[in-house]
Amino acid sequence: MTESKAEAQQSGPIIDRSTAVAVVGAGPAGLSIARMFRKYGVDYDQFERHTGVGGLWDIDNPGTPMYESAHFISSRDMSGFYDYPMPKSFGDYPTRTQILQYTKLFADEFGLADRIAFDCGVTRIEEDGEHWLVTTEDGTIRRYKAVVCASGTNWHPRMPMHPGHFDGAIRHAVTHRSARDFAGRRVLVVGLGNSAADISCDAAQSADAAFVSTRRGYHIIPKHLFGVPVDQLDDGAVTIPRWIERPVMTAALRVIVGDVTRWGLPKPDHRLFDSHPLLNSQLLHHLQHGDITVKPEIERFDGPDVVFTDGSREQIDLVLYATGYQMKIPYIDESYFDWNGDRPAQYLTAFNRHHKNLFTLGYIETNSSAYTLFDNISNLVAQYVAAQDSNPALTARFERLIANDDPDLSGGLSLVKSDRHKGYIDSKTIKKNIARVLEETGFAPLAPGFAESLRTRPSTLAMR
Template sequence: MHTSSTQSETIDRSAAVAVIGAGPAGLSAARLLRRHGVEYDHFERHTDVGGIWDIDNPGTPMYESAHFISSRDVSGFFDFPMPDHFGDYPSRVQIFEYTQNFARTFGLDEVIEFGTTITDVRADDDTWIVTPAGQTPRRYRGVLCASGTNWHPRVPRHRGNFTGEIRHAVTHRSGRDFAGKRVLVVGLGNSGADIACDAAQFADSAYISVRRGYHIIPKHIFGRPADSFDEVVTIPMWLERPVLSALLRLLVGDVTRWGLPKPDHKLFQTHPLLNSQLLHHLQHADIAVKNDIERFDGDDVVFTDGSRLEIDLVLYATGYEMQIPYLDKNTFEWDGDRPAQYLTAFNRHHRNLFTVGFVETNSSAYTLFDNISNVVAQYLRDQVTRPASASRFDELIANDRPNLAGSLHLVDSPRHAGYVDAKVFKKHLARVRQQMNWSDLEPGPAKSTAKAVNVTASRNQP
């Protein structure tokens, strides 16, 4: 670490840690810090909690038709279940409401400094200097980066010139914007599938461009949310894969009948595509499938099979780059475009620099946020109350290199770099907690340890 500031130039908060971001990951971290008696300050550049789920948050990729990709009863924070009146797969409005209620129930929003953008974070000996925009820098003993992953679009480049409109999915808000247009959606992740369905309903004609085939899992199997079976049935991957593959052949059939390429990988070797609505639109020819783009030619898009289409709007649903813009990129090791942190959270070279929420997984992310926040909070607590214990965990950070993908053997792609199998991750965290004599998640009130500082917080709630 290098020295970049002097004590006189900063507000001393060196007994506390800074939490950056008040989306689901930041709220999870704040609550677990309180539970374990760790003092913190909390920053959010927007005017409310919720992160990407607030459609009014500038730069969010949220769109009107969005729903949670995991189901209601297996999602949510660990002791704060989603209400029964929510849909099996809650809408973006319900998820935003749920996240707001979580923050208010535990008083987390009362101490967040809203409207405060962090412009710079840097190491200073064994502390961290955090600079809020237009404010005096503050000194902390640690920083939790929870500012989210879906803010920096990944946009591919294709040869040629296109006279129509090119946009990324981050700009998509409503299917109504497709009215009267011939729309090509590029990419078939879960967001791309949702947006293609919007185009199927509103556009004059709708197409999807894909490079490979995908296994499509219906959102409901035998009338129950598909992911609910994973919670009650535990079988090894070598058995689960052929059993579910056979079931999908029975329930879904041959996806090549509707123009999709045959998958070039086994089930679960890519992030699962859960979308029953897409199947409906493919089956009714509301969406036509094209292969990869070869080049643009004026009004036309030319595909690798030589075919071409006259298109008004090309919308890239090609994902996001994980960036942490307030930190020097070299502060992290990287696995593709993902910070290569121990247990997805702990920096191996800079003590007390954490990432919460920078994870791609095959399960509800909220429960994983709680599990890793619980470990981060107890580690920070032990640095004060049991320094020998914290030093033992420092050894794990430096030397423990678990395989958190388990037996998935994922396709090599930027999205799957550092991919986490939720069951494997939780089991390893349980072993770490046992080894460190740390507690598991337990319901109950959280002690408030966030403290106001001599800076006016902005809480301009909409």
């Protein structure tokens, strides 16, 4: 047998795990696929560079963008793993600590933590014939049948540059932890995505003065409408077609929220749902009370001042760029993927069309809860891997879809032309496409009670 490049570069033998799968990451996406592998009898090893599960929801995880005031942007009853609802004792929009608690309980109840190598980051993945070589931080190399990249998206800040010299501090939102950091400062938050809106509210409560710079207007949706969490109206048990939902919701917001330009925000340059809306009732409160001043784009820095494109200027102590993240997968060469902007362009967001058994999970921007969506995708990934050894005809049917099927997962939305919206996924549409693929191939859909046999201990979510 010809010696591989990886074998030539190391002194010890490669550990042969060629019938197993390597899972990189033990955040929600990694835990989702791990449970599905257990369900379908797929052998796997899981690697996590941090000391525990939870991914970015653990505020002590180095590099996390998490901050103390963070809450889930989707509601409790829409947001859990499949067939594992969040406790009713949680708020309608759970806190970061509740989400981390829930994630740990999920891993504990299904025996997932016992299979995770903690403090063991992956540094390199490369193809080796029909297998994959995985190198970990200690230099060990293992050979696997497949790999699942599930290490998350919000770890590599996107940092713009503006001309001029600035006397104050410049940071990215990834460094923000607490509203207390803003005390005694005049703070400018650049950007107006959902995290930027949260951080602007932190500044409104603690800073001497709070400003937000935005280049476009957004539709702002309160987290509750008609007394219920708003996402239950969009993606609940009874779903409304988008062509009906859009005008109805637009009219409702006109009555309930009003004209956002009254508070200095630009008029939205797009229809509702053609960009990710802002779900933030606190932002409305602070705008309505004058706690946040809206500014246009930055033109340049000028010593202690920030100069804006309308010619106005403000003395600022801290500029915080809430300008998003690049979806990098740093441990594998980017040439293994097709790309849509900075997102890997995979079939149904998970399946590589050119390199068999190279999966991604969680590299998406979507308009609903991610956890159940992860489970829908994981269910398909796990069955496909299992079928490769047991059902070649089923495998072949699905591989034809991987090669040739190219559904539009945007749901027909005329999305804003921006990096953020390249590869944007409408949750209803991808779920419909997954259901179609399951029917066409013969893979099994998720069904209530599917995971009860996997529990390794009684449920600790007694409040459900």
